[in-house]
Amino acid sequence: GNSVTQMEGPVTLSEEAFLTINCTYTATGYPSLFWYVQYPGEGLQLLLKATKADDKGSNKGFEATYRKETTSFHLEKGSVQVSDSAVYFCALSDLGAAGNKLTFGGGTRVLVKP
Amino acid sequence: SAVISQKPSRDICQRGTSLTIQCQVDSQVTMMFWYRQQPGQSLTLIATANQGSEATYESGFVIDKFPISRPNLTFSTLTVSNMSPEDSSIYLCSVGTIAGSYNEQFFGPGTRLTVL
Numbered sequence: 087g088n089s090v091t092q093m094e095g096p097v098t099l100s101e102e103a104f105l106t107i108n109c110t111y112t113a114t115g116y117p118s119l120f121w122y123v124q125y126p127g128e129g130l131q132l133l134l135k136a137t138k139a140d141d142k143g144s145n146k147g148f149e150a151t152y153r154k155e156t157t158s159f160h161l162e163k164g165s166v167q168v169s170d171s172a173v174y175f176c177a178l179s180d181l182g183a184a185g186n187k188l189t190f191g192g193g194t195r196v197l198v199k200p
Numbered sequence: 201s202a203v204i205s206q207k208p209s210r211d212i213c214q215r216g217t218s219l220t221i222q223c224q225v226d227s228q229v230t231m232m233f234w235y236r237q238q239p240g241q242s243l244t245l246i247a248t249a250n251q252g253s254e255a256t257y258e259s260g261f262v263i264d265k266f267p268i269s270r271p272n273l274t275f276s277t278l279t280v281s282n283m284s285p286e287d288s289s290i291y292l293c294s295v296g297t298i299a300g301s302y303n304e305q306f307f308g309p310g311t312r313l314t315v316l
Contacts, residue, residue, distance in 0.1 A: 130307040188305055192242045
């Protein structure tokens with residue numbers, strides 16, 4: 087079956103530091119990959135997505151590249167702000183094997199200190 | 201993307217009671233889903249809400265505990281029945297669209313449930 091593994095948190099950073107959150111996946115088909123963000127007390131927001139190998143998703147200074155050879159979709163941001171403090175979820179969608187379902191990783195809490 | 205609202209946004213309930221959560225979308229959507237997020241955990245899919253037919257439940261979730269209605273393409277309800285403290289979670293609905301070859305889901309703001 088499908089699965090997503092992401093690094094455990096919490097990740098604590100200072101403002102303007104570089105952020106990387108690792109995400110690897112296992113899928114029986116050819117999935118699309120997503121990063122969702124959950125700010126404190128809020129629901130999930132789609133941060134970025136990539137639908138095929140070597141695609142780079144980007145939004146709000148965050149980037150992630152779909153690496154089929156390493157089955158990875160690591161999230162990066164060059165200079166984080168306090169407002170980036172949130173929980174980040176990596177997810178995959180595999181229409182072929184799993185219908186319309188999303189499979190989520192465990193989430194990574196990021197805390198950015200001023 | 202669709203605008204999704206949920207009611208109530210939060211509630212505190214007594215054990216043994218039931219709570220119905222509403223999910224409203226501002227446009228017609230084919231796919232609607234209900235998730236549970238237990239404290240400090242990731243999201244777990246409860247079921248897919250099917251318009252005009254019974255919901256499709258994931259392993260570990262049953263209709264008697266989590267009855268779901270989907271009367272039309274813009275609205276769904278999830279009931280948490282005979283609640284216990286273990287049901288304390290955030291419940292989220294999402295809507296899915298298929299854009300080309302992939303499924304993209306958008307989430308409501310969630311309902312934070314505390315069971316005493």
